[in-house]
Amino acid sequence: MSFNTSSEASSNALYTDLSGYYDLMCVDINYEAQSQTIQRLHQLFGNKGNRHLDLACGTGPHVRYFLDYGYQSNGLDINQPMLDIAQTRCPEAQFSLQDMCTFAVDEPTDLITCFLYSMHYSGEIARLKALIESVYHALSPEGIFCFNAVDKDKINNDSFVRHSADNEGSHFVFQSCWHYSGEGEKQSLRLNIEKTTDNETQIWHDEHPMVAVSFSELQALLEPYFDVYMFEHDYDKIIPLDKTSGNALLVCVKKS
Incomplete structure (x- = not known):
């Protein structure tokens, strides 16, 4: 997975490979x-x-x-x-x-x-x-x-799941939520990952298209x-x- 880096939080919307983080994301x-x-x-x-x-x-x-x-x-x-x-x-x-x-x-x-x-x-x-x-x-x-x-008709767009985990000297925060516009057969799973190492935070966002x-x-x-x-x-x-x-x-x- 690739991240943009800076002294402050940064964003990267590119989806790469979640395999290395999958078990951390699902630790709960x-x-x-x-x-x-x-x-x-x-x-x-x-x-x-x-x-x-x-x-x-x-x-x-x-x-x-x-x-x-x-x-x-x-x-x-x-x-x-x-x-x-x-x-x-x-x-x-x-x-x-x-x-x-x-x-x-x-x-x-x-x-x-x-x-x-x-x-x-x-x-x-x-x-x-x-x-x-x-x-x-x-x-x-x-x-x-x-x-x-x-x-799809019972999705609360303001509701989300959030948890954190530590791995190899870094602190991770994972957040996910469903989003549905209210019509059609498309909804999304919105995913946010924060990785903090030595007080430097990197942020990765992605939106997975899902069937509604x-x-x-x-x-x-x-x-x-x-x-x-x-x-x-x-x-x-x-x-x-x-x-x-x-x-x-x-x-x-x-x-x-």
Whole structure:
């Protein structure tokens, strides 16, 4: 990743490579709790198979947990440097450089996951439809697709998540937020990184284009292929989605 530098805060809007900072950015994420919850949902709704594929797997933290649970777990991503880190973390897994909207598998899988709202990286409704179709064709009979999503109509543009971390003598502050204009199929994930070393602060900004979809629209896209169950975005307990919630965890069981 490149930064502009100066004695005061500076800005760089160029997107380069996040792989070296990905785990720092996600340091507050409880990967174990997320993986355990999906494992429980798979036991409740799945076909008892143990073949798992993680879409947009990043550096492979979820794959690591599923391997430890006894799954034949693999991953795919469009970022090769992240896959290189994932392969080091999970040497027994197979990782492939593929677009999650158009991916293919050599043999059917029983569980497909897509964590951290990464489904939204499909970017537009047409590609989201392609992702859903790709997942359907990759799943074995009664296999399940688990992912989380945000409802475009319930996004608060003033809300953000912020955390900090120290690494190799530098202090990092990460901030992210959703932004939706109120119309259309495009929203964005706005990311800000501050890196301070020896009292010099560098700032990097980026805006990731994401697909905007309401939960009702998302269900309509999924239902030709899956029986859809929506739950609160809560990794401590499994409870049905409240209609006021803007974040959801979805379990989609492949129709025969």
